[in-house]
């Protein structure tokens with residue numbers, strides 16, 4: 001990407017989008033095109049087409065999506081499949097029509113089969129049934145990958161796909177119902193400590209394993225792939241390290257300074273038992289994560305205290 005390249009960061013106010021803007025500006029890319037969803041609803045085909053015709057960005061990072069944790073996915077399946085299919089269809093087709101040089105689509109490691117062999121290689125895609133709690137969202141993401149590959153083959157576009165694992169960091173969603181586990185537990189333990197509560201109840205059994213990667217690493221990986229990767233296959237982006245939800249909860253309680261008891265609400269879903277992604281492809285390309293979980297937790301809690309309390 002040339003320094004004066006015109007770059008559209010779709011979803012620039014979100015967890016990933018805002019990290020992409022920070023990283024792009026840090027590296028001296030200042031010709032950024034940014035639109036809030038209230039200014040440009042990417043589900044609107046005509047508005048998206050008109051935007052691309054008038055702005056003609058050269059590069060696109062597609063970090064706009066309907067995103068949420070396990071309960072949000074399980075509660076609003078129609079919203080998750082409709083919004084994400086519409087956003088992807090409109091942005092990908094308009095990018096092709098407007099002659100975008102290169103586009104990176106953010107997917108998710110939830111696209112892989114629920115019981116895929118671990119760690120999960122990119123080749124595991126479509127080799128088995130998906131995790132029911134987020135299947136609509138995963139199907140939309142898989143459709144995005146297939147659309148990128150189809151447009152590359154038929155029209156010669158350069159649409160690449162990154163598959164991050166669970167990510168966290170500044171500007172995450174801390175809503176206790178719609179958020180992912182890591183930000184939710186930061187908030188739960190913080191509010192319990194401040195209230196002097198002696199217990200915190202978390203969802204599920206605590207036994208599932210999850211992998212986490214800091215969003216600043218995902219932004220770095222996205223720029224790396226935009227500059228270095230021309231393949232049509234998805235590329236996993238992760239830390240290659242997993243831990244149980246119970247272990248995560250104890251580590252977050254320690255960072256926050258909560259010393260009470262952790263209880264488990266088994267009426268809430270566990271989701272997929274494990275989804276550690278194989279990161280050898282991106283390692284071989286030359287990228288590795290930098291931010292380890294303990295440092296990331298401390299930094300994210302500091303950001304939460306400074307910005308969300």
Ligand SMILES: NC(=O)C1=CN([C@@H]2O[C@H](COP(=O)(O)OP(=O)(O)OC[C@H]3O[C@@H](n4cnc5c(N)ncnc54)[C@H](OP(=O)(O)O)[C@@H]3O)[C@@H](O)[C@H]2O)C=CC1
Nearest residue numbers: 011013014015016036037041042064065067106108166167
């Ligand atoms: N968070 C995670 O753990 C993971 C996320 N991902 C992927 O990363 C990408 C970004 O996720 P994340 O940053 O967490 O999500 P966020 O919810 O933090 O941000 C999503 C962004 O998308 C924008 N958006 C949503 N709907 C529309 C719309 N109809 N039109 C225009 N913009 C819209 C929002 O814009 P606005 O603020 O203006 O309303 C928001 O800024 C997604 O593709 C997601 O699937 C992948 C793996 C894990």
Ligand SMILES: C[C@H]1O[C@H](OP(=O)(O)OP(=O)(O)OC[C@H]2O[C@@H](n3cnc4c(=O)[nH]c(N)nc43)[C@H](O)[C@@H]2O)[C@@H](O)[C@@H](O)C1=O
Nearest residue numbers: 068069070108110134179180181184202203204269270271
């Ligand atoms: C990124 C990824 O994120 C989602 O998949 P998920 O990883 O299952 O989602 P999650 O982070 O919400 O839960 C992880 C685990 O954590 C447990 N858990 C405990 N206590 C809380 C809690 O308070 N909130 C939440 N959200 N989870 C909790 C919860 O019960 C589960 O066992 C999908 O969006 C999927 O599409 C996707 O892409």
